Amino acid sequence: MLKIWGNADSVNVQKVLWCCEEAGIAYERIDAGRHHGVVNTPEFRKLNPNGLVPTIDDDGFVVWESNTIVRYLAAQYAPGSLWPADARSRAEADRWMDWANSTLWPTLLPLFRAFMRTPEPQRDAAAIEHARRESIEELSVLDAHLAAHDFVGGATFTMGDIAVGCGAWRWMALPVERPRLPHLQRWFERLAARPAYRKVVMLPLS
Ligand SMILES: N[C@@H](CCC(=O)N[C@@H](CS)C(=O)NCC(=O)O)C(=O)O
Structure with missing residues (x-):
């Protein structure tokens, strides 16, 4: 498994x-990272020399880097759905995966760290406001894209939504003032209608 x-x-x-969950792949999750440790053990470092999670082992095939894992699993187990069949449709989904890691998450991370990892008296209000504004700028790009598309890759749910949707939940759940981004909101509601999203992503932040 x-x-x-x-x-x-x-x-x-x-x-x-x-x-x-979306692809119906049976899996065993092993606690690792943060207070669970494990990531610095020699055994784990053999799997992932970066000492980071997620890391997977699929029948002896080891992969790390979350987006690469999602691409691998989608291609292997959900071709034609999570992994769009033709190269152009795939690129539409794929670019938002890269955007999620390279552009959106760096703006959300300072907000996440401020509210989830920093005691209230030590929070820097100016830095929080700066990160909030930067996040809104990036999310507005996504909002404009979603004006013409139900999902990030086009008309159907793909791996692209998976990569972006995990960060989007942080934005929706953090105690920040959010401007009205109507297309982003409707996309988020489409995700929230999916049992798998509610089961493993829409959890209290910690
Ligand atoms: N670019 C990597 C980043 C992985 C990463 O930063 N993982 C964090 C958790 S989100 C981690 O392993 N931190 C060390 C720890 O939890 O001990 C990916 O997308 O997989």
Whole structure:
């Protein structure tokens, strides 16, 4: 059975769990990372020399980097649905995966750290406001895209939504003032209608 190392509340691990739930892949999740440790053991470092989660072992085939894992699982187990069949449709979904890691998450991470990892008296209000504004700028790009598309890759749910949707939940759940981004909101509601998203992503942040 597919093994997944990683804590269930990690944004990157949740991408993999959600992908498995959508594709109907049976998996065993092994606690690792943060207070669970494990990631610095020599055994784990042999699997992932970066000491990070998620890391998977699919019948002896080891993969790390959350988006790469999602692409692998989608291609292997959900071709034609999570993994769009033709190269152009795939690129439409794929680019939002890269965007999620390279552009959106770096703006959300300071907000997440401020509210979830920093005691209230030590929070920097100016830095929080700066990150909030940067996040809104990036999410507005997504909002404009979603004006013409039900899902990030086009008309149907794909791996692209998985990569973006995990960060989007943090945005929706953090105690920040959110402007009205109507297309983003409707997309989020489409995700929230999916049992798998509710089961492994829409959890209290920790
Ligand atoms: N680019 C990597 C980032 C992985 C990453 O930063 N994982 C965090 C959890 S979200 C981690 O393993 N942190 C160390 C720890 O939890 O001990 C990916 O997308 O998989």
